[in-house]
Amino acid sequence: xxxxxxxxxxxxxxxxxxxxxxxxxxxxxxxxxxxxxxxxxxxxxxxxxxxxxxxxxxxxxxxxxxxxxxxxxxxxxxxxxxxxxxxxxxxxxxxxxxxxxxxxxxxxxxxxxxxxxxxxxxxxxxxxxxxxxxxxxxxxxxxxxxxxxxxxxxxxxxxxxxxxxxxxxxxxxxxxxxxxxxxxxxxxxxxxxxxxxxxxxxxxxxxxxxxxxxxxxxxxxxxxxxxxxxxxxxxxx
Amino acid sequence: xxxxxxxxxxxxxxxxxxxxxxxxxxxxxxxxxxxxxxxxxxxxxxxxxxxxxxxxxxxxxxxxxxxxxxxxxxxxxxxxxxxxxxxxxxxxxxxxxxxxxxxxxxxxxxxxxxxxxxxx
Numbered sequence: 001x002x003x004x005x006x007x008x009x010x011x012x013x014x015x016x017x018x019x020x021x022x023x024x025x026x027x028x029x030x031x032x033x034x035x036x037x038x039x040x041x042x043x044x045x046x047x048x049x050x051x052x053x054x055x056x057x058x059x060x061x062x063x064x065x066x067x068x069x070x071x072x073x074x075x076x077x078x079x080x081x082x083x084x085x086x087x088x089x090x091x092x093x094x095x096x097x098x099x100x101x102x103x104x105x106x107x108x109x110x111x112x113x114x115x116x117x118x119x120x121x122x123x124x125x126x127x128x129x130x131x132x133x134x135x136x137x138x139x140x141x142x143x144x145x146x147x148x149x150x151x152x153x154x155x156x157x158x159x160x161x162x163x164x165x166x167x168x169x170x171x172x173x174x175x176x177x178x179x180x181x182x183x184x185x186x187x188x189x190x191x192x193x194x195x196x197x198x199x200x201x202x203x204x205x206x207x208x209x210x211x212x213x214x215x216x217x218x219x220x221x222x223x224x225x226x227x228x229x230x231x232x233x234x235x236x237x
Numbered sequence: 238x239x240x241x242x243x244x245x246x247x248x249x250x251x252x253x254x255x256x257x258x259x260x261x262x263x264x265x266x267x268x269x270x271x272x273x274x275x276x277x278x279x280x281x282x283x284x285x286x287x288x289x290x291x292x293x294x295x296x297x298x299x300x301x302x303x304x305x306x307x308x309x310x311x312x313x314x315x316x317x318x319x320x321x322x323x324x325x326x327x328x329x330x331x332x333x334x335x336x337x338x339x340x341x342x343x344x345x346x347x348x349x350x351x352x353x354x355x356x357x
Contacts, residue, residue, distance in 0.1 A: 040297055040298065046296070047298050049295070050302065051302075059273040066316075072255040117320070120315075124312050200298075214319055
């Protein structure tokens, strides 16, 4: 349980009232909440509800689980690097096959080529970790905004107005009414949601090319008896 | 050469099995996205009975979490397919190498059988 989990329950109650005020009474003309509502395309309560369900742990665990699997590619390339003391068409075919396969698996060099199977697998682990980091940082940031909103004067106004029967959403002259208070809380929450969304969208696009199928596919002619045009095998004693 | 090639073939086969296992493990990780990102519209807050008016969707954020999850699932499926392909190719290479070793052995035996005959 993180900080967002702890503030989620009281925030749910407050944001339900905020959403109700926004839907029932709208917001003052020119209030910053209007462009935010257009950009986020959701009410604060629904947007926060959606994000509370986003958790970093499963993806962080996936990244951790993937990393050791990279050893499988490295080990295979080590084995393929072993040279055999033979010659002839079959040996040439095997040599070509092992080189091609090694390139496909890791790029053939020391560090994994980003376009190889191992490179793509490493990027996949990186993506999982990046999404997990985004989720964790975003949850902490949203929790701080919600905590501030819960302790604000606007929250008191919204709660008090909801508790009183026959309340006016726009309050008295010279005071901040419930509609203004709800719009202010909504603007703060939606600003945080918009920042989270934009960072997530940037992350999505940044990782997309690194996660594409590994390129450079070439069919491999696996060494077989008689490989080569004349089918001869030369033995070395 | 015979023993060395047999050893390399055995190692290649072991690596093939390992990568096939990687493919299975990756397939099992696909659900992690659903647990980490797929709950966009069924979160704790919207489950409340007193939630008041609820929007039909989580808007742009909901679309983002769905896209992140889709990208994860597609990516992991692709990595699993690549690991599976790598395992298959390594197994084929190991089998090819064993066949070549067998062919060498046959040629060797034939040559040895012929030597006494030709020498007599």
